[in-house]
Amino acid sequence: MLLGAFHLKYSMLVPKTTNNDKRSDELVRLEFDVNVSLERDKPYVNVKTTINNQVENHRIQVLFDLGKQVKTNFADIQLGEMERDNEFELTEVSVRDQWHECYYPVFNQHKYSGLRDESENGFIVLNKGLPQYEIYQEDTTKLAITLLSCVGAMGNVGLKYRPGRRSGSADLTPDSQMKGVYTLEYAFMPIQANSEYRLEAEKYVNPILGAASPEFSNEGNLPDNLTLISSEDGLLLSCLKPSEGGDGFVLRTLNPSTQPIKYADIKVNRFVFGSVETVNLAEEKVTDKRVTSSKLNNPDGSALAQFSGVIELVDVNRNQLISLKLK
Structure with missing residues (x-):
């Protein structure tokens, strides 16, 4: 049952494209349509974002702020959960020393990623098919979920985080610019030490479907419900x-x-x-x-x-x- 919802529609002017040196001076309009809803008996807030993307070589993320600094993040991966160090100082060292592959805190995820403090209070962001997240550390720690990642080639030379070498094949991939209308689904869930967030993530991504089945036997009476x-x-x-x-x-x-x-x-x-x-x-x-x-x-x-x-x-x-x- 729906308890409440609101609809947000807005647009913003952004550079039309980006190259290795800078963003372009020409601006184009990026349009967003966001639906936020809360359902009864669901411990999370649903978000559905529709984007009309006409911009090239850029990334669109949604940020969630913990409100304080923490040293680690965690995420659902293959066969369980992994906790990772944020390691922001390693990014500075790798750029300064011109590593061939610089470090930056971009990670993979399956059903969710999240932040929590030493008391295990925090949040997770559930997702349906969004495999990447990033950590930003300013006055507070922020979790950034990548909604769209748009590129025009398999690789390039002279990239900021891979200086002086080609990053992958130079083959052009125009479809990877992801122009057009895309709808992304995710949800925000506050957690504490005893939260059953892993089970909620499983139900969010793979909801249980009910189906009628024939009786197991015609002898006696079956209960109103039957668990396998x-x-x-x-x-x-x-x-x-x-x-x-x-x-x-x-x-x-x-x-x-x-x-x-x-x-x-x-x-x-x-x-x-x-x-x-x-x-x-x-x-x-x-x-x-x-x-x-x-x-x-x-x-x-x-x-x-x-x-x-x-x-x-x-x-x-x-x-x-x-x-x-x-x-």
């Missing part, structure tokens, strides 16, 4: 897919946090799944003493919809992926 798989111990259920051999389903679980998980339970519906085995990414059976199961079998056929199967995991390391085959 659940976990509430910090594990992220990353994937559920048919196995390559067609003999079950592969469930991939992930510890996305920066700390190990000592104990975790995965609850499954024992009418649907009767056995479990640990597999590798090639879906080959492996032995893993950290994974045990109980109450998965249902020999007497009673309580068909009962949510009672338990898979127990111990000592799941940070950013670790465990694959299970359910049959």
Whole structure:
């Protein structure tokens, strides 16, 4: 349910293009259309920005200010979260000493990036398909999410951060100037020490879709709702897919946090799944003493919809992926 929203439309005059020496004197108009909304039971503010871009060789970013200086940033990457040093002094050293590839704090991200202080209060910015962010350090630390990055060639010579050498191929890439109308989606979420922001990021990028299904049995009464798989111990259920051999389903679980998980339970519906085995990414059976199961079998056929199967995991390391085959 929508609680509130506002619409912002504005334009700004910017240099038409940029070369290795300076921005052009000719100015063109860059148009923005921004919709901001807040929904009930959602811990973040949605933003949808539409840009009519007619400018070349430039980058458009949206900045979020923490309000204080911090030394690190963090972001969702492959298989978990990474904390990175901002290292602004290294940029100055690399430019001064004319490194072949100067350092500057531009990083990759998947679902989110963010800033937080020593008390773990801060924010994350969720995104849908925006892979780059940058850190600015002035009086305060700012997170800059790249909305558009527009270039006309694969590489060039004499660039500021790669002086005296060609950066990649010199082939022209006119389509990479990204002229036209683009719509970008992202969201701002305040966080504190106990915030479940990783789960919220997963739901934001990959929302759960509901579908009606046939009854499992015509014997007795089924409950009003039926859960197949659940976990509430910090594990992220990353994937559920048919196995390559067609003999079950592969469930991939992930510890996305920066700390190990000592104990975790995965609850499954024992009418649907009767056995479990640990597999590798090639879906080959492996032995893993950290994974045990109980109450998965249902020999007497009673309580068909009962949510009672338990898979127990111990000592799941940070950013670790465990694959299970359910049959």
